[in-house]
Amino acid sequence: xxxxxxxxxxxxxxxxxxxxxxxxxxxxxxxxxxxxxxxxxxxxxxxxxxxxxxxxxxxxxxxxxxxxxxxxxxxxxxxxxxxxxxxxxxxxxxxxxxxxxxxxxxxxxxxxxxxxxxxxxxxxxxxxxxxxxxxxxxxxxxxxxxxxxxxxxxxxxxxxxxxxxxxxxxxxxxxxxxxxxxxxxxxxxxxxxxxxxxxxxxxxxxxxx
Amino acid sequence: xxxxxxxxxxxxxxxxxxxxxxxxxxxxxxxxxxxxxxxxxxxxxxxxxxxxxxxxxxxxxxxxxxxxxxxxxxxxxxxxxxxxxxxxxxxxxxxxxxxxxxxxxxxxxxxxxxxxxxxxxxxxxxxxxxxxxxxxxxxxxxxxxxxxxxxxxxxxxxxxxxxxxxxxxxxxxxxxxxxxxxxxxxxxxxxxxxxxxxxxxxxxxxxxxxxxxxxxxxxxxxxxxxxxxxxxxxxxxxxxxxxxxxxxxxxxxxxxxxxxxxxxxxxxxxxxxxxxxxxxxxxxxxxxxxxxxxxxxxxxxxxxxxxxxxxxxxxxxxxxxxxxxxxxxxxxxxxxxxxxxxxxxxxxxxxxxxxxxxxxxxxxxxxxxxxxxxxxxxxxxxxxxxxxxxxxxxxxxxxxxxxxxxxxxxxxxxxxxxxxxxxxxxxxxxxxxxxxxxxxxxxxxxxxxxxxxxxxxxxxxxxxx
Numbered sequence: 001x002x003x004x005x006x007x008x009x010x011x012x013x014x015x016x017x018x019x020x021x022x023x024x025x026x027x028x029x030x031x032x033x034x035x036x037x038x039x040x041x042x043x044x045x046x047x048x049x050x051x052x053x054x055x056x057x058x059x060x061x062x063x064x065x066x067x068x069x070x071x072x073x074x075x076x077x078x079x080x081x082x083x084x085x086x087x088x089x090x091x092x093x094x095x096x097x098x099x100x101x102x103x104x105x106x107x108x109x110x111x112x113x114x115x116x117x118x119x120x121x122x123x124x125x126x127x128x129x130x131x132x133x134x135x136x137x138x139x140x141x142x143x144x145x146x147x148x149x150x151x152x153x154x155x156x157x158x159x160x161x162x163x164x165x166x167x168x169x170x171x172x173x174x175x176x177x178x179x180x181x182x183x184x185x186x187x188x189x190x191x192x193x194x195x196x197x198x199x200x201x202x203x204x205x206x207x208x209x
Numbered sequence: 210x211x212x213x214x215x216x217x218x219x220x221x222x223x224x225x226x227x228x229x230x231x232x233x234x235x236x237x238x239x240x241x242x243x244x245x246x247x248x249x250x251x252x253x254x255x256x257x258x259x260x261x262x263x264x265x266x267x268x269x270x271x272x273x274x275x276x277x278x279x280x281x282x283x284x285x286x287x288x289x290x291x292x293x294x295x296x297x298x299x300x301x302x303x304x305x306x307x308x309x310x311x312x313x314x315x316x317x318x319x320x321x322x323x324x325x326x327x328x329x330x331x332x333x334x335x336x337x338x339x340x341x342x343x344x345x346x347x348x349x350x351x352x353x354x355x356x357x358x359x360x361x362x363x364x365x366x367x368x369x370x371x372x373x374x375x376x377x378x379x380x381x382x383x384x385x386x387x388x389x390x391x392x393x394x395x396x397x398x399x400x401x402x403x404x405x406x407x408x409x410x411x412x413x414x415x416x417x418x419x420x421x422x423x424x425x426x427x428x429x430x431x432x433x434x435x436x437x438x439x440x441x442x443x444x445x446x447x448x449x450x451x452x453x454x455x456x457x458x459x460x461x462x463x464x465x466x467x468x469x470x471x472x473x474x475x476x477x478x479x480x481x482x483x484x485x486x487x488x489x490x491x492x493x494x495x496x497x498x499x500x501x502x503x504x505x506x507x508x509x510x511x512x513x514x515x516x517x518x519x520x521x522x523x524x525x526x527x528x529x530x531x532x533x534x535x536x537x538x539x540x541x542x543x544x545x546x547x548x549x550x551x552x553x554x555x556x557x558x559x560x561x562x563x564x565x566x567x568x569x570x571x572x573x574x575x576x577x578x579x580x581x582x583x584x585x586x587x588x589x590x591x592x593x594x595x596x597x598x599x600x601x602x603x604x605x606x607x608x609x610x611x612x613x614x615x616x617x618x619x620x621x622x623x624x625x626x627x628x629x630x631x632x633x634x635x636x637x638x639x640x641x642x643x644x645x646x647x648x649x650x651x652x653x654x655x656x657x658x659x660x661x662x663x664x665x666x667x668x669x670x671x672x673x674x
Contacts, residue, residue, distance in 0.1 A: 041672075045669045045672070045673070048582070050581075050582070050668055050669040050672065051669045070586065070587075071586030071587070074581055074584055074585060074587070075584050077584055079584060089575045089576065089579055090576070090579070091215070091219075091579065091580070092222065092576065093215075093218040093219045093221065094215070094218055098214075102215065102580075102583065103583045103584075105211060106580060106583040106584045106589070107584040148583075
């Protein structure tokens with residue numbers, strides 16, 4: 001489903017980073033582990049097409065990301081990849097519901113209020129539907145970002161340190177939710193992290209050096 | 210959730226900075242609009258009021274004042290001229306029309322103008338009720354006067370001396386309303402018109418009151434005919450009382466005013482005006498100005514007429530076209546300054562809008578990156594920010610537009626009180642469309658650079674922060 005070959009990225013300061021080749025099939029869940037500064041976020045950006053590799057390629061469902069440019073790449077990303085970031089960010093002027101609907105329309109999907117409501121209640125924050133995103137707790141915010149990443153039922157879910165800001169209790173709850181939701185949609189889930197609390201929850205692990 | 214909604218919500222989310230941009234834009238736009246609306250309405254009135262007049266004849270003094278006083282009914286008269294002398298201009302073969310005006314009294318600060326019926330015709334005045342005067346002390350009032358004071362045909366009123374708020378009124382002789390004109394957006398609207406004789410009659414009594422007896426100035430100028438017709442006011446009163454008594458004796462039964470028998474001091478209504486007028490030397494009958502229209506209005510004809518008038522002792526002719534041009538030139542720096550101020554405010558509004566959007570986008574870098582992650586193209590991001598500028602411009606225009614028209618309407622009450630000119634806030638002009646386009650251009654220009662920055666933003670870098 002997702003496959004990398006000879007992926008290399010050159011930073012602006014000329015230093016180069018090489019990533020190991022890997023391939024995951026549809027529905028697989030894996031951790032990509034590494035210490036801070038080893039290029040985890042860079043890898044995630046390469047996988048989602050936010051960065052272009054200097055060498056090598058990323059294919060998702062047999063589509064080479066290098067072959068997509070401009071708005072095609074943006075659209076492909078919106079439709080196929082759900083991304084969860086380390087710190088939850090939203091379009092602050094919008095409510096929870098509107099943020100999710102924005103995700104739907106920007107990905108080229110139709111506005112589907114039912115899907116928004118059901119995913120929010122799956123994540124246990126159905127009652128926050130019309131709340132302003134500013135007024136959410138940290139845990140709620142992370143859940144809304146998960147909801148936003150999943151609302152379009154992407155085939156690939158990428159998460160960048162999704163638990164680093166959460167306490168143990170919330171950490172396990174959020175990971176469990178991610179795993180469950182990915183399984184429900186049969187999506188491939190890749191979590192980039194240095195959080196050792198997640199080690200036990202995943203069988204597949206890839207260590208970056 | 211489409212881009213239109215998103216941009217709208219983004220504006221609403223920042224009420225202070227959006228509000229400031231809107232306020233500044235609205236201020237600039239309303240100043241421009243008020244300036245345009247006022248000058249447009251003034252121009253329009255000016256044009257209507259001078260349409261058929263080539264010269265204003267009056268006492269020597271400021272030509273512009275002569276014009277302002279006798280055409281626009283705003284400034285004071287330059288002085289009086291003798292009616293008999295001014296009337297001579299009618300004999301000039303190239304003069305089509307000469308309308309005498311006698312200005313100097315007021316009713317509640319609105320001018321009472323002694324004139325002839327031609328004055329009403331000059332402005333195409335139409336009667337909504339009643340008809341023109343046919344004897345002294347009858348008055349025709351403008352449509353605006355009727356609205357302001359609720360005067361009806363048959364009502365009487367006393368004129369006040371002077372043009373401002375009067376210290377004393379001529380309440381010994383009352384005017385009677387005999388006609389009401391339709392409003393037609395000319396000076397007629399706010400005038401009370403009467404015959405020249407009325408004004409003379411009113412002031413005959415005036416002179417008597419002030420000095421105890423009717424005193425004729427410059428006796429040496431009187432011709433023998435006038436001398437023969439002169440009598441003192443006491444003589445006049447005696448004669449008048451006698452005539453009335455005779456009249457009463459004749460029609461005693463069907464006369465309404467039964468109390469005449471008891472008290473002759475309260476019977477001014479039956480003053481014999483012809484007799485009273487005889488107490489004023491015809492050569493002393495004065496007017497404040499005369500409006501002259503030249504046949505065919507060619508430059509040569511005008512020159513000939515004005516040359517003739519200027520030979521009259523103590524008189525001059527003000528060329529309306531020339532004075533109007535002068536008036537415009539006098540006004541243009543004032544409106545120019547206002548317009549300049551408005552443009553400066555508009556530029557400040559544009560800068561403020563730019564700064565506001567630029568700052569808000571700095572805070573929203575992550576949001577922009579998020580939009581891209583969610584599948585938005587950079588073009589869409591660009592459009593959404595441009596849209597914010599357009600919204601701000603539209604809101605600013607709408608606010609400024611409302612402000613100017615409502616303000617104009619409120620202001621018009623003040624203007625009408627101060628200058629006796631009616632303005633309206635509910636007049637719409639094509640320039641408003643140009644100003645709308647201008648406002649949109651400002652919105653787009655102010656948003657262009659922030660939008661471009663967002664368009665070019667390195668989302669990976671933003672997201673890694």
